[in-house]
Amino acid sequence: MPDVRVWETAYVPATPQSESFWTCGEYKVTDPRQMKFTPVKDHPLSQCAGVFGFKNEDFPTILDYIEELETYYKNKLKECKK
Numbered sequence: 001m002p003d004v005r006v007w008e009t010a011y012v013p014a015t016p017q018s019e020s021f022w023t024c025g026e027y028k029v030t031d032p033r034q035m036k037f038t039p040v041k042d043h044p045l046s047q048c049a050g051v052f053g054f055k056n057e058d059f060p061t062i063l064d065y066i067e068e069l070e071t072y073y074k075n076k077l078k079e080c081k082k
Contacts, residue, residue, distance in 0.1 A: 001032045002065050004058040005040065009048045024048035 006027045014020040024047040027037035049055060054062055 001029055002061050004029070004054055004061055006037055006053065007048050007055060009045065 006029060008025040008027065010023055010025050012021050012023055022045045024043040024045050026040040026043060026047075028040050030036045030038045
């Protein structure tokens with residue numbers, strides 16, 4: 001899995017010490033098979049684009065990764081059929 005971050009818009013409820021607010025969470029994909037993410041850092045809300053997912057500039061990297069995986073496993077299947 002390429003080192004591409006996942007972004008989430010999140011609502012942080014009020015506590016006795018602070019008011020509620022919206023934030024932008026940055027996460028690292030730690031286990032793509034189990035869909036596990038590790039929090040990296042919270043950013044200002046302006047850093048997030050969308051609700052949950054990859055930023056636009058990271059999509060080509062993810063699509064290339066998916067294509068490489070598909071090609072790899074297709075070749076492996078061909079080898080098994082020999």
